[in-house]
Amino acid sequence: MPTENALKNRSNNSCEFCAAKDNLTVYSVPPTSDLSAQQSIYLCQTCVKQVEGEQQLDVNHWRCLTDSMWNQEPAVQVMSYRMLHKLSTESWAQDALEMIYLEDDVRTWAEQGIAAEQSNGPTRDSNGAELHDGDNVTLIKDLKVKGANFTAKQGTMVRGIALTDNPEHIEGKVNGTRIVLA
Numbered sequence: 001m002p003t004e005n006a007l008k009n010r011s012n013n014s015c016e017f018c019a020a021k022d023n024l025t026v027y028s029v030p031p032t033s034d035l036s037a038q039q040s041i042y043l044c045q046t047c048v049k050q051v052e053g054e055q056q057l058d059v060n061h062w063r064c065l066t067d068s069m070w071n072q073e074p075a076v077q078v079m080s081y082r083m084l085h086k087l088s089t090e091s092w093a094q095d096a097l098e099m100i101y102l103e104d105d106v107r108t109w110a111e112q113g114i115a116a117e118q119s120n121g122p123t124r125d126s127n128g129a130e131l132h133d134g135d136n137v138t139l140i141k142d143l144k145v146k147g148a149n150f151t152a153k154q155g156t157m158v159r160g161i162a163l164t165d166n167p168e169h170i171e172g173k174v175n176g177t178r179i180v181l182a
């Protein structure tokens with residue numbers, strides 16, 4: 001696999017975050033990657049699992065970012081920046097974010113990924129406005145109401161919505177019936 005070979009050479013066969021030598025794997029930098037070496041980094045399992053959120057962040061492990069952020073490769077800089085951002089409650093990570101140097105286009109790339117992650121955070125309406133408990137919303141299309149025997153028509157006002165844990169679902173009242181909108 002050409003990308004992996006290029007990354008092996010580039011990284012001297014070590015994790016580009018923490019320099020571990022074992023179980024290295026190619027990580028393609030989201031949100032869009034052409035799978036080239038320029039848009040990938042070489043990571044150990046410890047790093048990749050935490051980057052992908054499979055394992056909780058072990059704060060002390062990520063002190064390695066204060067070295068990797070100076071890596072010459074934009075892809076490594078981008079991921080170092082994003083990880084520092086995730087750890088920005090730590091004062092050392094704050095300091096690093098203030099010191100990190102990114103070219104303008106690299107900074108844009110780094111921030112794209114952060115914006116993409118945040119977009120599945122708060123619940124938003126069809127115009128992108130953030131919704132809060134107690135808001136009234138108007139349906140933009142007919143909705144079959146799950147578990148009830150009617151369809152809520154487009155233009156129906158749903159009053160006093162309640163957000164759920166899932167940003168895709170809200171609850172509200174139509175015709176006095178409590179419904180879940182998905």
Ligand SMILES: [Zn+2]
Nearest residue numbers: 015018044047
């Ligand atoms: Zn690592």
